[in-house]
Amino acid sequence: MIEQRKNFDEFIKQVRINILKFSLAAGSDSAHIGGALSCADIMGVLYKKYIKIVESGSDKRNRFILSKGHACLALYSCLVELGLIKPEEIQTFEKNESRLLGHPVINKEIGIEFSTGSLGMGLSLGIGVALSFKREKKENNVYVLLGDGECNEGSIWESAMSAVNFNLDNLTCIIDNNGFQQTGTNEQIMKNSNIAEKWKSFNWDVHEIDGHNINEIDNALSIVSNKPKLIVAKTIKGKGLKIAEENNAWHHSMISKQQYEDGVKDLNE
Amino acid sequence: MNKFYNTNSFKLWSKLGQRAVFGLGMMEIIKKHKDLIVITADVSTSAGLDRFRKNFKDNYVDVGIAEQNMIGIAAGLASEGHRIITTTFSPFQTLRCSEQIKVMLGYMKIKVIMVGLASGLVLGPLGFTHCSIEDVALLRSIPNISIVCPADPTEVIKATEASINHNRSVYIRLTGSSNMRQIYNEDYDFKIGESITLKNGSDISIVSNGSIIAECLDAANFLEAKGISTEVINMHTIKPLDKKKLNEIFLNKKLIVSVEEHNVIGGLSSSIAEEMSELKNKPPLVKIGINDFYSSGGNYEYLKGVYKLKSGDISNKILKYYEQS
Secondary structure, eight states: OHHHHHHHHHHHHHHHHHHHHHHHHHGGGOBOOHHHHHTHHHHHHIIIIISOTTTTHHHHOOEEEESSGGGHHHHHHHHHHTTSSOGGGGGGTTSTTOSOOSSOOOBGGGTBOSOOOSTTOHHHHHHHHHHHHHHTTOOOOEEEEEETGGGGSHHHHHHHHHHHHTTOTTEEEEEEEOSEETTEEHHHHSOOOOHHHHHHHTTOEEEEEETTOHHHHHHHHHOOOSSOEEEEEEOOTTTTSGGGTTOGGGSSBOOOHHHHHHHHHHHHO | OOOSOOHHHHHHHHHHOHHHHHHHHHHHHHHHSTTOEEEESSOTTTTTOHHHHHHOGGGEEEOOSOHHHHHHHHHHHHHTTOOEEEEEEHHHHHTTTHHHIIIIIIISOOOOEEEEETOBTTTGGGOTTTOBSSHHHHHHTSTTEEEEOOSSHHHHHHHHHHHHHSSSEEEEEOOOOSSOOOOOSSOOOOOTTOOEEEEOOSSEEEEEOSTTHHHHHHHHHHHHHTTOOEEEEEOOEEESOOHHHHHHHHHHOSEEEEEEEEESSSSHHHHHHHHHTTOSSOOOEEEEEEOSOOOOOOOHHHHHHHTTOSHHHHHHHHHHHHHHO
16 A cells, blocks of 8 residues: 555656656747646546556556646656656657647557547547447446536536436546636636536536545545546646646746756655 | 349438438448447437337437537547447537537547438528538538538438448538439449539539439529530539549530539538639639528528529529620
8 A cells, every 4th residue: 555655656746747847848839737737646546557558458448538638748747657658759749740739639559549628528538438338348447537617618518417328337537626727716717616516416426535635536536336427636726836836827838947947856855 | 232222212212301211221221230320419300210219229329419429429439449420400410519520520530420411401491590501611621521412312321321431521411301303213323522423414514412403403404405505413522522523524614503502602612613713724613502691481492492592593593694605
């Protein structure tokens, strides 16, 4: 248990450092830093333990869909740690002809299941994939990560309704509930209070957790449910980069060399 | 593939219309393509799929009235290797979920066959929420999607079978009412992207598709009687266009006429105009279609009259233009 915890911590630390490396590589093109850092712990636990993308071969891997595609740096950073993306490729981020753009581009070879970034689409895709596994009697699970701002999109609620209708107990949806969206807090832009209650009313199996507590994330992900499972993960936007925490100016921004170095130093402490 | 129909079927099918025959045909097509999944948005009756829904439960998914989710689910299933046909009324099959189509079928190149029911003007009594005069324009601008508009129910079956074997997503645009004109009396070969000359002629080429092509055939026969030799081409595939055929008629016809049950902006006529635009010597193109306005509602025949899409309107317009030049 302690060993596993250490493994998670080290993996997630490296994921956060990778996020900062990518952000620095983006230079003046900027990167979605805040929303990548807020979900780094969730994605770290998912990729370290649940997706099984490397160890179980392509067919048996569980599927992860980053519906909040702008948090691509968290995804790429996990894939770097798993060896699917070479560390040298970090420097190509958002550059001409790169495989790693500011929103994920489908590339199964390096572990990117779908092109996402237009908000509100990933859960529908996940339902299609989960339905396929049910039809084929496959044991694979599907994980979809949504943003709380993303839940403004009506299509999310179309899919929320249908996942239950199709009895998709192989589907887990996680909301990175950092409380912010592009130009302000959820409260300021579009009130999204009682997220958990909303999904409960759609008859999902809902769990509320601290999205930076590794044990809580791991426990919630390990729960076996007989219906679609929703994890509302309360998070801090920009988590791990002190100057960016709860500061929405870091939604999409540049990081200076100094800020990068300070950030990496803090993460290593 | 072995055919489940013969020329006797064609007559019955024209009575039933394109939508009903799509549903009827699926009852047979599914026997040969057992893995196909048909996804609808609460329109099994409208798509003629009620028997299919009952008899092939495992091959039928209803997502309720949620078209964006329908395309997402279709793409998710297709990405795992399933072969998918989605269907609902044309405006909801195209415009409502257009961005899902762009991202999933276009950008990601995930193959899904979409069947747009009752496109064009046939639902005129229900108003323009249910008519569809914009679908081709919208989908034509999305890469990696083919667009087919069958002339009659027989061609709906042929287009559906061809789409199953096609290497990319296809939008099949169904038009017309029941008791529609039977265009094909004999069996024929259908290939996506290869137009079919329904009537030969040497002076004028009418290029059209969908059920409105019946009006074009009548117009061509009328012109023929007036001594103007008029060809009718069924350009059933709007994308990819049959450029070979088009460039042939650009060379050897005095006048090209496009006729479409769609806005003249962005549809068949635009496609033809774009294809000829760089030629130095070319015949004029007369565009007949819906001139970019929503009229008052009314039945199919009424609306064809409003938009001057009846055979008499077509032949008059051509005569007027032809005699002036």
